[in-house]
Amino acid sequence: MSRSCFPDAPRAVSPDPAADRQWTRRALAILEQEAMRSADTHLLRLDLPAFPGVTMYLKDEAAHPTGSLKHRLARSLFLYALCNGRLREGQVVVDASSGSTAISEAWFARQLGLPFVAVMPACTSPRKIADVQALGGACDLVDEPSQVHARAAWHASRGACHLDQFNLAERATDWRGNNNIAESILHQMTREPYPEPAWIVCGAGTGGTSATIGRYLRYRGLSTQLCVAEPAGGAFAHGWRLRDPEARASQPSLIEGIGRPRVEPGFVFDVVDHVIEVEDEQSIAAAWLLEELLGRRYGGSSGTNFIACLRLAETLRDRGLGGSIVTLLCDRGSRYEQTLFDAGWLRARGIDPEPGQRALARYVATPGLRMV
Numbered sequence: 001m002s003r004s005c006f007p008d009a010p011r012a013v014s015p016d017p018a019a020d021r022q023w024t025r026r027a028l029a030i031l032e033q034e035a036m037r038s039a040d041t042h043l044l045r046l047d048l049p050a051f052p053g054v055t056m057y058l059k060d061e062a063a064h065p066t067g068s069l070k071h072r073l074a075r076s077l078f079l080y081a082l083c084n085g086r087l088r089e090g091q092v093v094v095d096a097s098s099g100s101t102a103i104s105e106a107w108f109a110r111q112l113g114l115p116f117v118a119v120m121p122a123c124t125s126p127r128k129i130a131d132v133q134a135l136g137g138a139c140d141l142v143d144e145p146s147q148v149h150a151r152a153a154w155h156a157s158r159g160a161c162h163l164d165q166f167n168l169a170e171r172a173t174d175w176r177g178n179n180n181i182a183e184s185i186l187h188q189m190t191r192e193p194y195p196e197p198a199w200i201v202c203g204a205g206t207g208g209t210s211a212t213i214g215r216y217l218r219y220r221g222l223s224t225q226l227c228v229a230e231p232a233g234g235a236f237a238h239g240w241r242l243r244d245p246e247a248r249a250s251q252p253s254l255i256e257g258i259g260r261p262r263v264e265p266g267f268v269f270d271v272v273d274h275v276i277e278v279e280d281e282q283s284i285a286a287a288w289l290l291e292e293l294l295g296r297r298y299g300g301s302s303g304t305n306f307i308a309c310l311r312l313a314e315t316l317r318d319r320g321l322g323g324s325i326v327t328l329l330c331d332r333g334s335r336y337e338q339t340l341f342d343a344g345w346l347r348a349r350g351i352d353p354e355p356g357q358r359a360l361a362r363y364v365a366t367p368g369l370r371m372v
């Protein structure tokens, strides 16, 4: 898409501050109405016969109207931009995204009547690109994934409001509560046999989810430990070990939304207790298995999370311990029908999920498996 295709942004300084405040008030009311109409996402329970003392819980973030956990983040980023006086009536909104965030941001931009541009790598799943466009957003595709930040900054230099998920996710989310994902999970656990989870497992894309959960666990004085599930060789894994903000991924990953090439500004290492690295092949096999277990498809990062949960469950079992392990189903699998769920696409990349699936079968291929 050529540069001139993007809508022109208005002046950065408004001539009428009172009208600005009036519009901000209206915009906040619209976001509050949207929240009022929404329901919380379900916490699914999974009892695996291989781990009699361990119960797993899967937070179904794919159930948001925009299909992923980024629905929460997009709302927070718009609130943050509005309350910082950075977003005005008619202004173009832009962000760099691997897709999920763009879809959720396009949804909120449309609620507020604002034009939206998503800067995405050209290799993003075609389905995600179509979803952004269906919500009225424009997609600016860049060939080199590491260039998305610079390209979003270029749009901002022309006057667009940069929601800037990678810089702001960690601070735009209210970690003390306000129905953030951690508060929601722990509230939903209150009537369960082990209401205080032994582990919560999540991925790191912007790092916003892990920062929010890690902070909230401390704020509430819980002993629950936080584990980040990371594609093998990802930047978070390398950075976390040495607390190195300059760390880079040592290999690319096919798992969208996580496995970042660099340490993002929102990665908060100190609240994370453990990192488990998962090969893409295993994440994909686990995503296929989740469909068998839950009757519905979820994306690759949900598979990465699930593998990490199985490894933690094994450790608990081997130590003779019981407890609950909670993780997230991050997005809808329908976004990956032409990629992770297409055997031909996988073969072309040298990936065969079958051996991984056979290896996973020992956890689940027994009568007594129960999804509640």
Ligand SMILES: *Cc1c(COP(=O)(O)O)cnc(C)c1O
Residues within 6 Å of the ligand: 068, 070, 100, 101, 169, 203, 204, 205, 206, 207, 208, 209, 210, 256, 257, 258, 299, 301, 302, 330, 331
């Ligand atoms: C963003 C994302 C994640 C990681 O969440 P963060 O809060 O950004 O760290 C995991 N899975 C998917 C599908 C995502 O889009």
